[in-house]
Every structure is written in structure tokens, then in C-alpha cells.
Amino acid sequence: MYSFRALAVIAFSLTASFANAQAPDVVEQSTGFNSSFALSTSQIEAASLSPETANRVNTVINFDRSQLANGGPAEDSFYQLPPLNDTTTALKPGILLKVQDFTNTTSFVTPPNTALSRILYTTTNFNGTVIPASAFILWPFSPKPFKQTPTGPARNENSTVKAPAILWTHGTSGFFASHAPSSHRALWYADAAPFALALAGYAVVGPDYAGLGISKSWDGADIPHQYLLSSASAHDALYAMEASLAAFPDRLDARFVTMGHSQGGGVAWGVAEVLAAKGDGEFKTLAEGYLGAIAGSPTTSVFSGLPGFILPWVGMMLRGIFPDFELSQWLTPLGIARTQLLKEVEGGIGVGTQLYLQAGEDVVRADYDETSWHAGAYARLANAGGRPFRGPLLVVQGTRDLYIPYDVTTATVRGTCDANPAGDLEYLVVNGTGHVPTLDATRPIWLQWIEDRFEGRALEKSGCARTDLASFLPLDRYQSVGNSFPQFAGLPEFSYQVPLGP
Numbered sequence: 001m002y003s004f005r006a007l008a009v010i011a012f013s014l015t016a017s018f019a020n021a022q023a024p025d026v027v028e029q030s031t032g033f034n035s036s037f038a039l040s041t042s043q044i045e046a047a048s049l050s051p052e053t054a055n056r057v058n059t060v061i062n063f064d065r066s067q068l069a070n071g072g073p074a075e076d077s078f079y080q081l082p083p084l085n086d087t088t089t090a091l092k093p094g095i096l097l098k099v100q101d102f103t104n105t106t107s108f109v110t111p112p113n114t115a116l117s118r119i120l121y122t123t124t125n126f127n128g129t130v131i132p133a134s135a136f137i138l139w140p141f142s143p144k145p146f147k148q149t150p151t152g153p154a155r156n157e158n159s160t161v162k163a164p165a166i167l168w169t170h171g172t173s174g175f176f177a178s179h180a181p182s183s184h185r186a187l188w189y190a191d192a193a194p195f196a197l198a199l200a201g202y203a204v205v206g207p208d209y210a211g212l213g214i215s216k217s218w219d220g221a222d223i224p225h226q227y228l229l230s231s232a233s234a235h236d237a238l239y240a241m242e243a244s245l246a247a248f249p250d251r252l253d254a255r256f257v258t259m260g261h262s263q264g265g266g267v268a269w270g271v272a273e274v275l276a277a278k279g280d281g282e283f284k285t286l287a288e289g290y291l292g293a294i295a296g297s298p299t300t301s302v303f304s305g306l307p308g309f310i311l312p313w314v315g316m317m318l319r320g321i322f323p324d325f326e327l328s329q330w331l332t333p334l335g336i337a338r339t340q341l342l343k344e345v346e347g348g349i350g351v352g353t354q355l356y357l358q359a360g361e362d363v364v365r366a367d368y369d370e371t372s373w374h375a376g377a378y379a380r381l382a383n384a385g386g387r388p389f390r391g392p393l394l395v396v397q398g399t400r401d402l403y404i405p406y407d408v409t410t411a412t413v414r415g416t417c418d419a420n421p422a423g424d425l426e427y428l429v430v431n432g433t434g435h436v437p438t439l440d441a442t443r444p445i446w447l448q449w450i451e452d453r454f455e456g457r458a459l460e461k462s463g464c465a466r467t468d469l470a471s472f473l474p475l476d477r478y479q480s481v482g483n484s485f486p487q488f489a490g491l492p493e494f495s496y497q498v499p500l501g502p
């Protein structure tokens with residue numbers, strides 16, 4: 001479906017003499033890996049892995065690495081930082097560093113008739129240090145036309161309509177450079193949001209979040225991904241939007257809706273909070289184009305998830321925020337050894353699952369919350385919710401979400417509404433849907449919500465309001481979990497796998 005070379009063969013066969021048409025080679029392989037990684041004996045010993053776990057980790061790493069377009073940030077020259085012009089003046093956030101206007105999508109699995117650009121730009125970490133980061137922009141074939149807009153469609157100097165923008169904040173992809181959605185063949189969230197949005201006519205601006213994509217600053221300092229710190233990633237998102245507008249002033253509409261899911265649901269909510277705090281100051285110009293935010297299944301309570309999942313991931317970077325923190329305050333020696341391995345292999349969520357969630361192995365100290373104050377303090381810094389926000393905000397939550405409990409989101413919504421009785425927050429509860437599948441179940445609703453914002457319509461429900469959504473057919477008839485992924489078939493010998501391609 002996505003093979004340029006297969007496409008060329010077929011285009012050739014239609015335009016030139018059929019006698020010259022040549023069938024491509026066919027190779028038996030549908031999910032083969034483009035990676036042959038294996039843990040070393042010393043890595044297996046140091047992390048106390050059983051042979052079975054070591055094998056599983058190898059398999060997951062080979063799968064993850066096979067999803068990297070162009071070999072990922074380690075190999076793709078796009079991610080190399082350009083030198084600084086002038087090291088005597090202080091670097092500002094929101095500055096464009098590099099534009100890849102045309103990103104060749106041959107090794108991505110983006111839908112036909114979408115186009116990709118990528119940028120490098122500056123953002124800040126939690127303590128205000130300016131650091132580089134990366135982002136993608138997925139372009140529609142044709143910008144979505146609106147029936148009405150308050151000021152008419154945005155046009156450039158040649159009267160060409162600009163593409164309405166969605167600032168898309170992704171859910172957890174990992175913690176290291178190679179987990180940048182901009183280097184993932186499917187931009188990480190694929191059909192669940194970015195593809196759906198681009199196919200609906202929006203330009204999708206997708207920040208990777210600092211630390212994903214680029215892991216070292218100009219001075220060689222590490223850029224740890226400040227995991228689940230909603231305000232830090234919200235700054236990454238807002239600066240990505242500023243830099244994208246600077247990169248594509250004639251193509252990108254300054255009006256935008258922010259939309260995110262899971263970790264990125266917390267970030268989208270964080271964008272609404274940062275704009276409430278700084279929308280008349282630092283982000284004044286950007287805020288003029290802001291139309292609202294959608295927070296899907298948002299992270300609003302860092303430690304409400306499984307400790308074996310969250311504590312090692314947050315703990316890896318916590319010293320950058322609390323310099324006196326020691327990983328040994330949260331993790332057992334086994335947990336520390338596994339975390340060391342996770343860093344060495346740049347493991348993602350799938351590797352983390354294998355390293356931290358083995359039955360009978362304790363990686364987290366049972367007393368982590370008693371012996372150290374850091375968890376409570378981090379939650380207060382990191383969590384979205386309960387603060388002033390710039391509305392309107394649509395919060396979408398399924399009742400059968402295993403990762404973000406419905407009760408947690410409901411409590412955050414209640415607390416936020418109590419603190420902001422005049423705020424426009426609609427809480428859409430979907431009865432019976434799980435974490436990412438809630439996005440699929442509600443696609444027509446959020447697409448309509450976005451359209452209404454661009455068309456300047458009044459909210460259907462103002463103030464704090466709840467909407468309940470139930471399935472059309474009995475719930476047990478629906479496919480409830482995601483069980484497929486977009487598989488790269490972009491080499492000629494696999495073109496038989498994508499008969500719908502050309």
C-alpha cells in the first residue's frame with residue numbers, strides 16, 4: 001500500500017508497454033524483523049534475567065527497532081543538531097532550529113495522500129533550561145473546508161487556504177531518543193488520532209516531547225524525558241506550535257485545537273493550564289489562535305497506575321528535578337539493575353513490561369512512599385487538573401480503562417470544576433470502553449467538537465457538564481481492544497501484501 005517502488009512498477013505498467021511490465025520479487029515474510037539485537041551475557045547476568053525473560057526482551061527490542069523509520073534518531077541525520085549561530089546570547093525557547101519540509105515517507109506507514117514534514121526547535125525543561133526537541137507535521141491532501149468561520153478561512157498572500165492545525169500530544173511512547181513518534185513508522189498513534197485527523201483535513205503538529213528524538217543538548221548534557229510532568233511537556237507542545245508556525249507561515253493556520261491521549265491527555269490539559277497562566281504573557285500571540293483542548297483518558301494522577309510501571313520510569317529522571325533523590329529510595333537492587341538495562345538498550349514500554357512486571361520479582365520497594373517525600377511532591381508538580389484552565393476543555397474517558405481509572409479522572413474533573421465553577425469543561429464518559437479504544441469509539445464526536453470550534457459555534461454544553469455515551473449495539477459485540485498495527489510493506493518484495501496500495 002505504501003511502496004513507492006511497487007507503485008512505480010504499476011504506474012509504469014499502465015503507461016508504458018505491457019510487454020515491459022515486470023512483476024516484483026515475492027518474499028515469504030509478513031512480520032519479519034529489521035533488527036537482530038541480542039542481549040549480551042553480561043547484560044543478562046547484571047539484570048538477573050532468566051533465559052526466558054532474556055529471550056522475550058530480545059524479541060520485543062527487535063520488534064520495536066523494526067518500527068523505526070530510517071533506523072530511528074540514532075541513524076537519521078535529521079536529528080543531528082545544527083550548531084548554534086551565536087553562543088554569546090541566551091537561547092530562547094520556541095525558536096526554529098531545522099526544517100525538513102519534505103520528509104520522504106518511503107519507510108513510514110503513513111496513509112496515502114498525506115505528507116510529512118519535521119522540525120527541530122527549542123523548548124525548556126521544568127527548571128527553565130533551554131533545550132532542543134523535535135516534532136512532526138502530518139499534512140492533509142486538502143485542508144478541511146468549513147461552512148462558516150468567524151473571520152473566514154485563513155489564507156496566505158496568494159489567497160490559498162491554510163490548513164487548520166491540531167496540536168497533537170501523544171501518549172507514552174517511551175523514555176529515550178528512539179521513542180520519538182516522529183521517527184516511528186506510524187507516528188506512534190497511527191489511526192487512533194494523527195492519521196484520522198490528517199485524513200479529516202487537519203495539519204497535525206506532533207511534538208515528540210523533550211528527550212524523545214534528541215537526547216543530548218549542544219553542550220553534551222543529557223536531556224532526560226521528564227515523564228508525566230504535564231507542564232513541562234505542555235511547554236514542549238506550545239513551543240512546537242510556535243516553531244511550526246514560524247516554519248510554515250503560509251501553510252499552517254494559526255488557529256488550533258490541542259488534542260492528546262493518556263500521557264498526552266495530561267499534556268493537552270496542561271496546555272490549557274499553561275495558557276490560563278501565561279496566555280496573556282509569554283504565549284499571548286499563540287493563545288489568540290487557541291480554540292480549546294481535548295484530553296483523552298488523561299494522566300492526572302501520576303502514581304495511581306501500577307507502581308512497577310510508573311516508579312522506575314519517573315525515577316530515572318527525578319534527580320533533574322529533586323537533586324537529592326536516589327533511585328534506591330524507590331527501587332530494590334533488582335529494580336535498579338533492571339533500570340540500568342532499560343537505559344542501555346533504550347527499552348520502551350514493551351521492554352519495561354518484561355523487566356518490571358515478572359511475577360514473584362519485586363522491583364519497587366514496598367515502603368517507597370514512606371521513606372521518601374519525593375512521590376507526593378512530584379505528583380503535586382506533575383499532575384494536570386484542579387487548577388485554572390483556558391477552556392473549552394473536553395475530557396474523554398472510558399469506564400473500562402485499565403491504565404487511567406475512570407474514578408481517578410472523575411475525581412480530577414470534579415476537583416477542577418469545584419475550583420473553576422465558571423470554566424467550560426465537558427466530561428464525556430463512554431460506558432464500557434478501554435484506554436486507547438475510547439478514542440476510536442468517540443471519533444465522530446471529537447471530530448465534530450473540533451469542527452465546531454473552527455466554525456465558531458457555541459458550546460453545546462457550557463460550564464461544567466457531563467455527557468454519557470453508550471454503545472449502539474450491545475457492548476459484547478464490539479471489538480474491545482486494539483489487536484493490529486500498521487505493518488511496513490514498503491519493499492518491492494512485500495508489495496503483494498498491499499493490494500490496495502496503488
Ligand SMILES: *[C@@H]1O[C@H](CO)[C@@H](O)[C@H](O)[C@H]1NC(C)=O
Nearest residue numbers: 034068069070071072075107
Ligand atoms: C532497517 O534497519 C536499518 C538499521 O537500523 C536501517 O538503516 C534501515 O533503514 C531499515 N530498513 C527499513 C526498510 O526501514
Ligand SMILES: *[C@@H]1O[C@H](CO)[C@@H](O)[C@H](O)[C@H]1NC(C)=O
Nearest residue numbers: 083084085086091095096097
Ligand atoms: C540562526 O541564524 C539564522 C539566520 O540569521 C536565523 O534565522 C535562526 O533563527 C538562527 N538560529 C538560532 C537558533 O538562533
Ligand SMILES: *[C@@H]1O[C@H](CO)[C@@H](O)[C@H](O)[C@H]1NC(C)=O
Nearest residue numbers: 004005102103104105106107
Ligand atoms: C524517497 O526515498 C526513496 C528511497 O530512498 C527514493 O527511491 C525516492 O526517490 C524518494 N522520493 C523522493 C520524492 O525523493
Ligand SMILES: *[C@@H]1O[C@H](CO)[C@@H](O)[C@H](O)[C@H]1NC(C)=O
Nearest residue numbers: 156157158159160249250251
Ligand atoms: C505566491 O505566488 C508566487 C508566484 O507564483 C510565488 O512566488 C510565491 O511563493 C507564492 N507565495 C506563497 C506564500 O505561496
Ligand SMILES: *[C@@H]1O[C@H](CO)[C@@H](O)[C@H](O)[C@H]1NC(C)=O
Nearest residue numbers: 125127128129222224320321
Ligand atoms: C536544571 O536542570 C539541569 C539538569 O536537567 C541542571 O543541570 C541545572 O543545574 C538545573 N538548573 C537549575 C537552575 O536548577
Ligand SMILES: *[C@@H]1O[C@H](CO)[C@@H](O)[C@H](O)[C@H]1NC(C)=O
Nearest residue numbers: 399406429430431432468470
Ligand atoms: C454502564 O452501563 C451499565 C449497563 O447499562 C450500567 O449498569 C452502569 O451503571 C453504567 N456505568 C456508568 C458509569 O454509567
